[in-house]
Amino acid sequence: MTVTASKTTTEQLLRKYAFPITLLVVFTLVGLVVALLRSKFIYLFLFISLGSASAIGEWVTLQFPKYKQIFRRTIQAAVGGGLFIGLSLFHNVNFQFSELFFDLYAGVITGAFIQFAFARLFLPFIMGNAFCSRACWSGAVFELVQPLNPKVKTPRYRNEWIAFTYISTLIIISSVASYYYNPAIFETSKRWWILGENLLILGIGVFLSCYWGRRTYCRTFCPFISVSGLFSRFSIFKITPIDAQSCNSCGKCNRHCPMLVDVRAAVEQNQRISHKSCILCEHCVDACPYHCIELAPKFPWQKNGNTANQ
Ligand code: SF4
Numbered sequence: 132m133t134v135t136a137s138k139t140t141t142e143q144l145l146r147k148y149a150f151p152i153t154l155l156v157v158f159t160l161v162g163l164v165v166a167l168l169r170s171k172f173i174y175l176f177l178f179i180s181l182g183s184a185s186a187i188g189e190w191v192t193l194q195f196p197k198y199k200q201i202f203r204r205t206i207q208a209a210v211g212g213g214l215f216i217g218l219s220l221f222h223n224v225n226f227q228f229s230e231l232f233f234d235l236y237a238g239v240i241t242g243a244f245i246q247f248a249f250a251r252l253f254l255p256f257i258m259g260n261a262f263c264s265r266a267c268w269s270g271a272v273f274e275l276v277q278p279l280n281p282k283v284k285t286p287r288y289r290n291e292w293i294a295f296t297y298i299s300t301l302i303i304i305s306s307v308a309s310y311y312y313n314p315a316i317f318e319t320s321k322r323w324w325i326l327g328e329n330l331l332i333l334g335i336g337v338f339l340s341c342y343w344g345r346r347t348y349c350r351t352f353c354p355f356i357s358v359s360g361l362f363s364r365f366s367i368f369k370i371t372p373i374d375a376q377s378c379n380s381c382g383k384c385n386r387h388c389p390m391l392v393d394v395r396a397a398v399e400q401n402q403r404i405s406h407k408s409c410i411l412c413e414h415c416v417d418a419c420p421y422h423c424i425e426l427a428p429k430f431p432w433q434k435n436g437n438t439a440n441q
């Protein structure tokens with residue numbers, strides 16, 4: 132009896148702290164791989180620092196769930212701000228999508244590719260689009276400006292054709308631009324390019340947020356989530372119904388979702404949220420008055436649980 136009780140307590144603790152533990156392990160392992168591949172141990176230090184900061188933030192959040200969103204935004208501002216100011220502005224590392232093509236044509240591998248491969252191709256299999264709710268500086272700004280226009284009446288849903296057209300246009304523009312003037316080659320003017328490109332994206336995103344609701348740029352245009360969203364459905368961590376029977380279909384989860392995911396429908400069918408736009412921000416979790424859902428892992432060897440996709 133005592134052994135069973137202690138096993139249950141350990142399992143509960145592991146489940147509760149699975150997210151910060153996984154963050155730390157993943158960042159450390161990836162840092163090690165990147166450091167070995169690039170023969171620069173600064174990457175190990177960088178990844179461990181980011182992973183530790185994020186894991187500590189998530190751990191603190193679990194101690195004070197009432198202030199979850201404040202902590203999450205603080206983590207996002209700290210990690211995202213650190214990446215943008217520390218690496219982009221001071222070390223000329225452009226993390227924007229266009230840089231992938233500038234680097235490709237210049238024949239170099241920079242932080243743009245490392246970030247893309249880690250956050251958009253690898254991490255989605257473990258933590259979905261969590262980069263968007265915990266590390267992206269643009270997303271942090273879009274959330275910050277939302278109170279400017281809280282009564283958005285015409286939210287714009289994700290449209291795959293718009294997203295596809297946008298990412299294709301970006302690829303074409305980046306390719307043509309790099310033929311005439313490749314910022315990856317002209318180091319002296321690169322900082323101005325980085326500043327200009329980021330300000331342009333922020334300006335468009337803030338403008339769209341004010342008219343069509345929170346994070347319109349994210350769910351409608353952003354090329355990064357168009358890519359990571361392809362893999363996030365396989366994520367180990369997802370928003371998961373833990374007590375679907377208690378759901379009274381009030382719809383609060385839907386109203387609080389910045390990405391306009393139909394959380395209610397999934398809970399009613401006792402399904403995990405596998406929508407490609409879900410950024411694991413947990414607004415829906417906090418909004419639910421009956422604690423029907425939580426952010427939880429389901430490892431490949433776990434047979435039980437609700438796995439259907441939207
Ligand atoms: S969707 Fe794009 S802009 Fe929005 S938070 Fe994610 S990476 Fe940033």
Ligand code: SF4
Pocket residue numbers: 370387388389390391392394404408409410411412413414415416
């Ligand atoms: S479904 Fe929940 S976690 Fe996902 S984006 Fe919407 S509010 Fe955030």
Ligand code: SF4
Pocket residue numbers: 377378379380381382383384385394395398418419420421422423424
């Ligand atoms: S907020 Fe909770 S109770 Fe209301 S619809 Fe969503 S899951 Fe159901």
